[in-house]
Amino acid sequence: GAVVSQHPSWVICKSGTSVKIECRSLDFQATTMFWYRQFPKQSLMLMATSNEGSKATYEQGVEKDKFLINHASLTLSTLTVTSAHPEDSSFYICSARGNREAGNTIYFGEGSWLTVV
Amino acid sequence: AQSVAQPEDQVNVAEGNPLTVKCTYSVSGNPYLFWYVQYPNRGLQFLLKYITGDNLVKGSYGFEAEFNKSQTSFHLKKPSALVSDSALYFCAVRGGNTGGFKTIFGAGTRLFVKA
Numbered sequence: 001g002a003v004v005s006q007h008p009s010w011v012i013c014k015s016g017t018s019v020k021i022e023c024r025s026l027d028f029q030a031t032t033m034f035w036y037r038q039f040p041k042q043s044l045m046l047m048a049t050s051n052e053g054s055k056a057t058y059e060q061g062v063e064k065d066k067f068l069i070n071h072a073s074l075t076l077s078t079l080t081v082t083s084a085h086p087e088d089s090s091f092y093i094c095s096a097r098g099n100r101e102a103g104n105t106i107y108f109g110e111g112s113w114l115t116v117v
Numbered sequence: 118a119q120s121v122a123q124p125e126d127q128v129n130v131a132e133g134n135p136l137t138v139k140c141t142y143s144v145s146g147n148p149y150l151f152w153y154v155q156y157p158n159r160g161l162q163f164l165l166k167y168i169t170g171d172n173l174v175k176g177s178y179g180f181e182a183e184f185n186k187s188q189t190s191f192h193l194k195k196p197s198a199l200v201s202d203s204a205l206y207f208c209a210v211r212g213g214n215t216g217g218f219k220t221i222f223g224a225g226t227r228l229f230v231k232a
Binding site: 006034036042045046049093095097110111113 | 153158159160161163207211218219220221222223224225
């Protein structure tokens with residue numbers, strides 16, 4: 001069945017560096033992908049909607065220069081956390097929308113843990 | 118704007134007893150409603166969804182949910198809880214006139230099932 005793969009599953013980076021998280025749709029094409037972040041014991045907050053071949057649409061309060069999203073192909077979206085700080089430490093989850101033939105179903109990745117030290 | 122409310126932070130139930138996790142929603146137009154479960158340090162697992170049709174939706178692991186349009190609710194239920202059902206449960210809504218394909222999540226309800 002349709003699967004969304006995130007890589008890496010967990011990453012530790014130093015404060016001030018940038019880190020990239022990949023979201024891949026396996027066995028289906030995803031024109032739209034979504035990025036969420038989840039703080040411990042809290043809900044998922046939508047950060048941005050990523051459309052293939054165009055700029056991402058960010059939710060209010062999300063810094064687009066800090067959280068760079070690139071959706072270069074129908075199967076890959078990347079989230080780059082630039083100049084990471086400890087407060088960016090979080091669980092980041094992506095989801096991908098299948099096409100109309102797939103019922104426009106949305107599939108979630110397993111998430112990526114980011115720890116900034 | 119669409120929104121989801123899960124009024125209970127935590128639900129405690131004894132194993133073998135029925136469980137209910139509450140969810141109400143607000144959306145213009147017809148909603149797509151979902152329940153997901155999250156185990157510690159893991160991503161989301163899809164349980165069930167309502168799009169149209171029968172108001173009672175059956176999903177994975179014996180869970181079901183009832184769509185009630187007049188009360189704008191979509192409560193998650195299971196006739197007999199298992200200890201392994203203990204997890205974090207999220208209600209989510211997608212669609213409506215302005216929502217598009219964005220999925221908005223409730224705050225989550227932590228379910229504890231005691232043996």
